[in-house]
Amino acid sequence: MPPERVVTLHLVDWPREDPRAGSAAARGADPEEAPPDFAPVFAKLTDLVPAIEELRPGLVAMRARGPVRYYGGERAVAEALLEFARAEGLGHARVGIADGRFAAELAASADPDPVDGIRIVEPGGGAAFLSELPVAWATDEKLGQLLPGLGIYTLGAFAALPEDAVRARFGPAGVLAHRHARGEDGERGEPVRAQQAARDFALSLDFEPPIAGTEQLTFACSSLVERFIGALTEERLVCTSLRVTLTDDIGIRHERDWAHPRFFSPQDALARLRWQSESLVAGFTGAEERAGAGIATVRIAPVRTDRIASHEPGLWTSGPDERVHHHLSRAQGLLGPGGVGTVSLDGGRLLLERQRFTHWGSAPKRDRAPGPWPGALSAPLPTLVFSPPLRARLLDEAGSVVGVDAEDLLAATPYALRVEGHRSPGAVRGWSKPWPIREHWWDGRPERFRLQLELDTGDSWLLLARVRPGESDGATATWFAEGKYD
Incomplete structure (x- = not known):
């Protein structure tokens, strides 16, 4: 059976991530x-196209068959999407069409940029298109760093390896990346899952007078959260990422996106609202600069939804995982968001x-690029x-601290190590x-050496030395114990 054709629309100018998603609050933000x-x-x-999936803000995917029939061809679909982006003032946009969602996504985002913003990979040509792209585009961080060290820099070189050898060396994650490199979408495929518009489910609640206490606000919003999750359930949807906006009585918005590794229950959503409000209480009650008397409006909206059928337990159920999640969530309710x-x-x-x-209860957020570092x-x-x-001293036989010379070598032969504690x-x-x-030498940051x-005694240590710029003899190097090997 031939793979499914997929269309992706990539809004290049759309922010990749909400810069406030990991902060406690956006206090005073314009x-x-x-x-x-x-x-x-x-x-x-x-x-425009009813059955689409949001891969991330600014990037959506859709099955090609329906739109192609309606618009009369793949290029006509791409032109309609680009015209939509221009009419809405969404900035630079690209459209990619290929076999499978992985190849289609890269068709819309890979460099160089198509002249007309459209890249159509002919049926069966996915592997050839992917072959010259960097291998890290189909792998996780660990594999993306390991493969170039083995001389495998492109997806084509990775795809040329036997799958049995990849399975034996890199496991299931390596096999999935290997199939992506070949232009495939895994054993079971990765079909496009249609989503409904998230804006239909946003709810808000106003308070007069404003509420300053966390517990009072949480209690007042319990019915709001129940109605929010209930409305999604009626549409056979679950919320995997939501946005909570707290507006105080002087009009300042405190907004944050919360992600969930599974999906939000009413208790989970209410807990996120409570944690977010806790970070504002000090500003209402004890801060020197007044930040408002309390919360005047609460708004909760889904950022990402999914079909509820995609999260049903399997044939043998997922009882143990649910029990673990339940008990850890209860402990977190007692200890606070940072307690578990x-x-x-x-x-x-x-x-x-x-x-x-x-x-x-939150999805991992990557703050740093995977590398290389x-x-x-x-x-x-x-x-x-x-x-x-830990502070440490690396000494030579005379009892002097060993430094690092101008050639990045030890200035003396190490004889003894002293570590604090x-x-x-x-x-x-x-x-x-x-x-x-x-790094950051322009800011005067000292050089560091590992x-x-x-x-x-058989113990092994990882040491870190700090040497100020200009200290070429390294005589005053400061040593620290960064880690210890067992």
Whole structure:
């Protein structure tokens, strides 16, 4: 059976992410400078093509068969979408058409930009189109960093590998990326899932007088949240991302987008509203600069919805996962939003920079690009990371601190290591060549050097040295213990 043809519309000028999505509140933000809401645009697109899916704000996908029949061809569909973007003043737009949603998405976003904004990949030509694109476009962060190190830089080179070898080396995630590289959409395919316009479900509630207390506001909004989730359920939809807007009595909006790894229940949505309001209470009651007497208006709207059938439990149910989510959510209700969460790795050079804490019930948010990060530590990573790094002294045989010279080499032979809080770690048995981390030198940030060190006790340490610009002899280098290997 031939793969399904998919059309994607990419609004190039649309902000990739809401810059306030991860902040506690947008205090004092100018409403005219707030990131645009994609929901009205999505609603108008559903009038043009009823069955579309929002992949992210500014990027939508749709099955090609219906629109092609209506408009009389794939190019006619693309021209209609571009005309819509021009009429709505949405800036530069591209349309991609290909076999499967993955190839169609890249057809609309890959460089170079088509002259007329339309790139149509002929049926069966998806693999040839993808072959010259960077391999990181089809892989996750870890695989995207590993493959170039093995000499595999393009999707074509990755697609040429045997699937059995990819499965054995990289597992299911590698197999999915490998099939994407071949122009396929996985074993079960990734069909376009039609969504309804999110703006139809937005609800708001006004308060007179304004409410300053978190518990009072939460209680007053309980029926609003119930009606919000109930309206979605009646349409056989669930909300996977919602926007809560709290407007105080002097007209300042405090807005935040909340994402959920599954979908929001009334209790989940009400908890997000409570957490958001908690960050504002201090401003109403104890701040030196008055920020309003309380919340005058609450508005809740879905940012992303999905069909409820896509989230039904499987044949063997998902009971254990639901119980875990239930108990952790209850603990979070007692401890607050930061009391329960998960930790993941992000992009960055230092170990602490790479750690990302995600509140339980929220979707992970990546703040840093996956890489490459020159100077970053490759596997194996230390099993113990110190937060903050511990002060240390790397000494030579005469008892002087070892520095880093102008050639980025140790100025003396390491003999002993002293680490704050650790009693005589031991004598040095072996060490790596120091490697530099130079960034923001224009701001006067000191040079930093990393060093892996092994002691005669068998312990291994990851050290970090800071050397001020101009200290070419490195005599006054300051050492820290960044991590320890077991």
